[in-house]
Amino acid sequence: MNTSRPRGPGRPALTRTDGTPIRVLVVDDDPDLAEVLSGALRYEGWEVRTAGDGVSAVAEARDLLPDAVVLDVMLPDTDGFTVLRSLHAVRSDVCVLFLTARDAVEDRIAGITAGGDDYVTKPFSLEEVVARLRGLLRRAGMARQLEDGPRLTVGDLTMDEEAREVTRGGELVELSPTEFELLRLLMHNPRRVLSKAQILDRVWSYDFGGQAHVVELYISYLRKKVDAGRPPMIHTVRGAGYVLKPAAR
Amino acid sequence: MNTSRPRGPGRPALTRTDGTPIRVLVVDDDPDLAEVLSGALRYEGWEVRTAGDGVSAVAEARDLLPDAVVLDVMLPDTDGFTVLRSLHAVRSDVCVLFLTARDAVEDRIAGITAGGDDYVTKPFSLEEVVARLRGLLRRAGMARQLEDGPRLTVGDLTMDEEAREVTRGGELVELSPTEFELLRLLMHNPRRVLSKAQILDRVWSYDFGGQAHVVELYISYLRKKVDAGRPPMIHTVRGAGYVLKPAAR
DNA sequence: GGGTGCGCTGAGAGCGGGCTCAGAAGTTGC
DNA sequence: GCAACTTCTGAGCCCGCTCTCAGCGCACCC
Numbered sequence: 001m002n003t004s005r006p007r008g009p010g011r012p013a014l015t016r017t018d019g020t021p022i023r024v025l026v027v028d029d030d031p032d033l034a035e036v037l038s039g040a041l042r043y044e045g046w047e048v049r050t051a052g053d054g055v056s057a058v059a060e061a062r063d064l065l066p067d068a069v070v071l072d073v074m075l076p077d078t079d080g081f082t083v084l085r086s087l088h089a090v091r092s093d094v095c096v097l098f099l100t101a102r103d104a105v106e107d108r109i110a111g112i113t114a115g116g117d118d119y120v121t122k123p124f125s126l127e128e129v130v131a132r133l134r135g136l137l138r139r140a141g142m143a144r145q146l147e148d149g150p151r152l153t154v155g156d157l158t159m160d161e162e163a164r165e166v167t168r169g170g171e172l173v174e175l176s177p178t179e180f181e182l183l184r185l186l187m188h189n190p191r192r193v194l195s196k197a198q199i200l201d202r203v204w205s206y207d208f209g210g211q212a213h214v215v216e217l218y219i220s221y222l223r224k225k226v227d228a229g230r231p232p233m234i235h236t237v238r239g240a241g242y243v244l245k246p247a248a249r
Numbered sequence: 250m251n252t253s254r255p256r257g258p259g260r261p262a263l264t265r266t267d268g269t270p271i272r273v274l275v276v277d278d279d280p281d282l283a284e285v286l287s288g289a290l291r292y293e294g295w296e297v298r299t300a301g302d303g304v305s306a307v308a309e310a311r312d313l314l315p316d317a318v319v320l321d322v323m324l325p326d327t328d329g330f331t332v333l334r335s336l337h338a339v340r341s342d343v344c345v346l347f348l349t350a351r352d353a354v355e356d357r358i359a360g361i362t363a364g365g366d367d368y369v370t371k372p373f374s375l376e377e378v379v380a381r382l383r384g385l386l387r388r389a390g391m392a393r394q395l396e397d398g399p400r401l402t403v404g405d406l407t408m409d410e411e412a413r414e415v416t417r418g419g420e421l422v423e424l425s426p427t428e429f430e431l432l433r434l435l436m437h438n439p440r441r442v443l444s445k446a447q448i449l450d451r452v453w454s455y456d457f458g459g460q461a462h463v464v465e466l467y468i469s470y471l472r473k474k475v476d477a478g479r480p481p482m483i484h485t486v487r488g489a490g491y492v493l494k495p496a497a498r
Numbered sequence: 499g500g501g502t503g504c505g506c507t508g509a510g511a512g513c514g515g516g517c518t519c520a521g522a523a524g525t526t527g528c
Numbered sequence: 529g530c531a532a533c534t535t536c537t538g539a540g541c542c543c544g545c546t547c548t549c550a551g552c553g554c555a556c557c558c
Contacts, residue, residue, distance in 0.1 A: 085284050092291065111281075114375050114450045115288020163440045163494070164486050176545055177488035213505095214547065220506060236505070238555070425534055463536060465516060487515070487544070 013045050014137055016067065022046045022137060025066040027057040027083070028099065029076050036206065037070060040126040041133070054078035058086045061094075067140075068095040068133055073119075080112075095136040097129065116140065123205035127185050131161065154190045155233060155246030157226065159183065166226075173225050178203070182218050183226065186234070186244035195241040262294050263383055265316065271295040271386060274315040276306040276332070277348065278325050285455060286319060289375040290382070303327035307335045310343075316391050317344040317382055322368075333366075344385040346378065365389065372454035376430050380410060403439045404482060404495030406475065408432065415475075422474050427452065431467050432475065435483070435493035444490040464491075 016022055024041050028034040029052050038048040049064055051057040054077045061069065069087055073080040080098060087094050098112055098119035112119060116139060118132050138150060152159040156169045164180060166173045175183065181203045185194070196212040204214070219242055223234050231247035265271055273290050277283045278301050287297040298313055300306035303326045310318065318336055322329035329347060336343050347368035365388065367381050387399070401408040405418045413429060415422045424432065430452045435443070445461040453463070468491055472483050480496035 081281055081284065085280060088284070088287075092297075111285035111288075111375075111450055111455050113444070113447045114285055114292070116292040117288070119446070160440075162442065163492060164442050164489055178546070210547070213549095216505060217507080217547075223506095238504070427535070459536070462516090462538090466518085466536075469517060485516075 014134060015045075022068070023064055023066045024048050024133070025057065025060055025064055025069045026050045027052075027054070027069060027075070028072040029053060029074075030072075033206075036126070037129065040130060040202070041070075044130060052076075054083045054086075057083055058090065061087055061090045065091055066094060068097065068137055070097045070099065070129065070133070073098050073100045084112075084117075093140060095133070095140050097132055097136060099124070123207040125181065125203055125205045127181050127202045131184065135161065152184075152187045154187050154244060157187070157233060159187055168226055168228075168230065175225060176221075178218060179221055179225070182215075183222055186242070189244070191243060191245045193237050193241045193243045198241070263386060264294075265391065271317070272313055272315045273297050273382070274306065274309055274313055274318045275299045276301075276303075276318060276324070277321040278302060278323075279321075282455065285375070286378065289379060289451070290319075293379060301325075303332045303335075306332055307339065310336055310339045314340055315343060317346065317386060319346045319348065319378065319382070322347050322349040342389065342391065344382070344389050344391075346381055346385060348373070372456045374430060374452055374454050376434055376451045380433070384411065401433075401436045403436050403493060406436070406482060408436055417475055417479065424474060425470075427467060428471055428474070431464075432471055435491070438493070440492060440494045442486050442490045442492045447490070 014022055022044075024038075024046050026034050026038050026041070026048060027050070028037070031052065034050045034052070038050050041048045049060055049066075051060045054075045057069070057071070057075075060066075071080055071083060071087075075083065084096060087096065096117040098117065099122060100119055101122050116136070118136055120128055120132060150160060150162050152161065157167070159166045161184065166175055166180070166183065182199065185199065185202055196215040199215050200208070200212055204210070219234060219236075223232070227234060233244055233247050235243045235245065237243060263271055271293075273295050275283050275287050275290070275297060276299070277286065280301065283299045283301070287299050290297045296313075298309050298315075300309045303324045306318075306320070306324075320329050320332060320336075324332065329349075333345060336345065345366040347366065348371055349368055350371055365385075367385055369377055369381060399409060399411050401410060406415070408415045410433065415424055415429070415432065431448065434448060434451055445464045448464050449457070449461060453459070468483060468485075472481070476483055482493055482496050484492045484494065486492060
């Protein structure tokens with residue numbers, strides 16, 4: 001996996017207010033999942049460490065003083081709530097993103113999002129995890145946006161990630177959840193060719209068994225809504241993937 | 250380190266008159282509850298500390314000199330009223346919000362609130378606790394409102410939090426307590442998508458075991474009263490949650 | 499210029515999220 | 529003690545979303 005990654009031109013990156021990379025701690029007892037996650041976060045240009053249980057998580061946190069923690073609720077030793085308390089003791093303004101099984105949502109998530117923290121249910125897509133973390137960090141005010149705020153812009157296409165609002169040339173564009181996620185990925189990587197495999201990896205959840213064919217399908221949906229009669233911004237690079245770039249005048 | 254969490258767009262924040270964050274001490278012997286509470290208060294941008302019993306509460310108070318204290322009446326060592334006296338000795342103008350069981354309300358609480366303090370009965374919703382604290386601080390004159398007073402406005406929708414009065418386009422809208430609380434949360438977060446879990450966490454009491462289904466139900470109630478024939482302000486974002494925004498022109 | 503395969507799109511099935519209605523249980527006020 | 533109101537549960541329905549399948553067009557290669 002490619003670990004060195006200069007941000008592409010136009011790639012909006014978050015850094016800490018002093019300009020150093022954002023520090024994230026990933027806590028999950030499944031090493032494979034932790035690896036995939038930390039890969040995606042490093043791809044954002046962030047500094048990442050991992051821990052496999054609650055005790056080492058707190059130990060790592062004491063050392064790293066992370067800005068954010070990605071925390072599996074089900075850990076071999078302790079439950080998420082206890083870890084949360086310890087983390088807040090280490091650094092009171094830490095942001096926490098919980099990972100939880102879908103059916104476990106109801107019972108004990110209660111109160112977790114109250115402190116401004118957030119959660120995603122397994123299985124999740126990497127794009128979603130990254131987006132949630134970005135949102136948390138931005139709201140906590142510990143991050144500095146290198147570009148202009150929560151509104152993402154490519155050409156005359158804009159996306160407000162918090163309001164989930166997309167406009168093209170001032171007109172509102174209505175998107176389904178998956179379409180939105182796909183467009184978000186494209187808009188975070190303007191002028192960069194993304195392969196179908198990359199897109200599948202980031203937009204669809206990691207346990208998705210389907211074909212790369214869905215990517216073509218959703219690109220076609222997006223074109224109908226985003227390009228619709230206007231000069232095209234979504235381009236196919238045959239044999240390589242897709243690019244989003246401002247429409248040539 | 251940046252400990253203040255700037256409110257989202259349109260989110261009215263309170264600070265002390267010198268502009269520094271409001272300082273709150275949370276006293277409860279249930280660590281989970283204390284954690285949830287302090288999370289919610291930190292989310293308001295306030296500085297929070299916790300204590301688990303009366304003795305450490307007074308010790309913390311001497312150190313922090315809090316503007317307000319959230320105080321469980323039932324403590325392992327002392328009762329709330331003794332703590333109250335000690336707190337007033339530390340800082341005579343401190344605001345106190347009592348937490349009490351429903352059936353214990355009658356007798357002595359009444360006398361307390363005469364002193365300008367307030368109470369909520371368990372189980373409570375976080376939105377309620379935060380609202381009561383805001384009211385206390387404002388009345389005590391130790392807080393400075395960063396935005397425009399107690400009246401909340403989104404489009405042609407207004408809410409007077411103190412009078413519990415809501416108008417849409419000048420017309421009075423009558424709401425039940427829960428409906429009011431839900432709308433308050435939405436109006437504090439205009440143009441931001443709130444998930445059902447977030448709403449559940451803040452509007453319903455922390456021990457509510459029910460389904461996210463009630464949120465849909467109450468959204469539908471609100472729509473009937475707030476949107477009723479007018480251009481809709483409450484929007485569903487499928488798979489994500491709900492947003493309140495000014496009606497499109 | 500013809501073949502090959504990649505990419506595009508239309509049709510449609512299945513599913514599940516979200517809305518509404520009806521009613522039970524609890525609460526408040528007269 | 530009754531009436532009005534509020535809150536929440538359950539059931540059923542509808543429709544939007546997702547994905548599969550299949551057929552076709554077009555780009556590229558020889």
